Amino acid sequence: MATERTEIERPEIDQALNRRYDAGFVTDIETESFAPGLSEDVVRALSAKKDEPEWMTDWRLKAYRHWLTMTPPEWAKLDIGPIDFQAISYFAAPKARPKSLADVDPKLLETYDKLGVPLHERARLAGVAVDAVFDSVSVGTTFRKELADAGVIFCSMSEAIREHPELVQKYLGTVVPIGDNYFAALNSAVFSDGSFVFIPAGVRCPMELSTYFRINAMNTGQFERTLIVAEERSHVSYLEGCTAPQRDENQLHAAVVELVALDDAQIKYSTVQNWYPGDENGVGGIYNFVTKRGDCRGAHSKISWTQVETGSAITWKYPSCVLRGDDSTGEFYSVALTHHRQQADTGTKMIHIGRNTKSKIIAKGISAGRGQNTYRGQVKVEKTAEGARNYTQCDSLLIGKKCGAHTFPYIEVKNPGAIVEHEATTSKISDDQLFYCRSRGLGEEDAVSMIVDGFCKQVFKELPMEFAVEAKKLLEVSLEGAVG
């Protein structure tokens, strides 16, 4: 697998890089992939390829022009070499897939086995062409009808741009503006696809929007764009990602997720991220730069983020809540694990603007091997946020001598009626705990996994049940070899 990830370093790519773009480019549109490189023409071509209306093309171009004026952020505690954005192809057709499971890296299959991934799913996850094996289309269609009956719109972003332009135009970019940050600007210019969810007023989404997603929305590409709008009094729970490691050809991911909650609406967004983390020596692995933000626009609205981050070589991700509506609530529950040479700089922002807004942050970081794990969080109480409350707890667990755990909170309070509390601890698994478990006959790995599970419990209980079970298993697998 590792060799597939390092494609960017291959000489033929270097050659492609060194080649100048010539006029022949535009006529290339009809071919399956774009040659690497980014320019206004590429953005236009991408938009054209997706049959987008003019307003969308203009929006992308505006983002692209803004991106050109920006520089990559350097404040995160991440050791990243410079990224060559001209070395990436911004529209790629699926690469050649393994023909059967026999062609798949046995290591990957072994992991699926440990995670208990059903056989028919393994092929799909491993990127095997599965259409004949697993009829995803019909399953998707079934769910779709049920959702449509409830009035819920759930489709790909491309489809939403075509079918529901008025909704997309009304909300897209209103939570994460195109110039918000370097990676969000890049995403706005070149986003490939993603999901669009619209829950009309008063509707409680009849199912967790996960099953469908996991079946149909794979390969949405490296620049994913998701928009979820929950109208007044509506409710939705959205599950992103998958516990099983996913094959992915793209090394750089820059996704944007925007959530809008109107009066009394609730959005629950759960993520399990397990992209390829690179090998033991830090070779390969996904760079994951994600901008996720929820806007509690309405009074009494609530947005809750839960994330389990175990994959990727680099994680740069701060799911945030803008608590604009009075009495609105923001929550962030996170488990981030770094092993081997993984680096994670992740946390949240809670921006209190409305009166009596409440936020809660529970962040658990686990570092093993040579992993570097940073919690970075901001709690900001504006002058207008009378009666605002925040409680933050972030704990770090160290497994091994060479890893690092860091905590960088930013607490900014401008309202004297606010109460903000932040607590953080860092320690290793205590010898006492281990000794106790061992004396009860548990093996060392089991004992560690039990303690880690307890450490993460506050977060896991926020996950939908099946996800929680998977997440627990995932941690066990991810921590293999960390002890002893």
Added chain:
Amino acid sequence: MSAPLLDALRETFDALPASRLAAGGLGAARRAQFDAALADGLPGARAERWRYTPLRALERRRFGRADALPDIDPASVPAANLPRLVFVNGVYAPALSRVDGLPDGVALYPLSQLLETGDARDAEFLARRFPARDETFARLNAALALDGLVVRVAAGVRVATPLALVMLGAPAGGDVAVHLRHLVELGDGAELTLVEYQAAAAPQAHLVNSLVQAHLRTGARLSHVRVQREDAGASVFARTDAALASEAHYARVDLELGAALSRHELNIALQGRGARAASNGVLLADGKRHVDTRLAIDHAAPDTRCDLVWRGLAADRGRGVFHGGILIRAGADGAAAHLSNKNLLLSPHAEIDTQPVLEIHADEVQASHGATVGQLDERALFYLRSRGVPEGEARALLTAAFCAVVLEAIADADLRASLDAELSARLPQVAA
């Protein structure tokens, strides 16, 4: 193009007699640090370590240099009963200082004396370079400081009486920039209590740039108390860099009670096994004051420990900024680090920004921090009022209780009482 502040300092630098700048063989080092400061300028809004303390207004001001000593009433100088070195507007004031009656093994003298007549090797600490671009004030200090306190305590000497460093601001016919550099050196097992005052003899709007370097050798113990009650017009940039050898112990208490703008950077390097730092303090940001304290505790050796207890109050239009940085390096096993930072936000126009940071690269550690921002407990207030305590008094009482823990660390009863008095004089103004 450059800022008026730096322009004026350049004029000062250029006007200083070459012989004074070159004393101790420091000419080239001073020039290099000054050029570096000018080249990089003052840290702007994008400098992470300055994100909550903008310097734009200060940058536009000009500060001259004071040469002459104004008349000061000796009775108004703090630390009256202690051996002390007094600097007025950055100039050593022998008439106000007292250096007699020190025990053997203690050397206490002004830096200017060392530079004029002393051994150049003793002034080597002044040649230290400050590499980071945002260390503008340290660089300016290295270039411009011609005076300060030097105290050296020989191995094994325990000094019973506290020594005092007093920096006074007084009117000087214009705003002046004061640059002072201090050295505290404790030999193996030496013990010392140092009381540092940054105070105003009369209203002025000077710029104070003061840097203390403290070296604690094996088993040395330094108690350091600092009271900053500069005039409400003054700007204070203080920095303390302490390096601790094994089993050394550095305990300090800071009361940040004055100045318009006060920034203190406290850097403690725990370099030897078992070294320990305890740092407590109160930040008081009332009126229009901006108070910024930045701790950086560096655990570089095993079994090192730090305990940090800070309380902040922001009232009126004040802004209190606190950064509690704890770094535990790889190999510093057995390190323990604990920080508590609690803040009271007492006015709708005030602001508190706090940032407790843990950066940990070792696994055998116990590290924790807690930070809160809130108000006085309404129930406690109600209780006191129900017992007939007037509201203002009740508030003052609760505020004093909120800060009390900070002073508990001071073992010396007289010293604790004098700090308590400093705090008690200021707190009712904030609580009202």
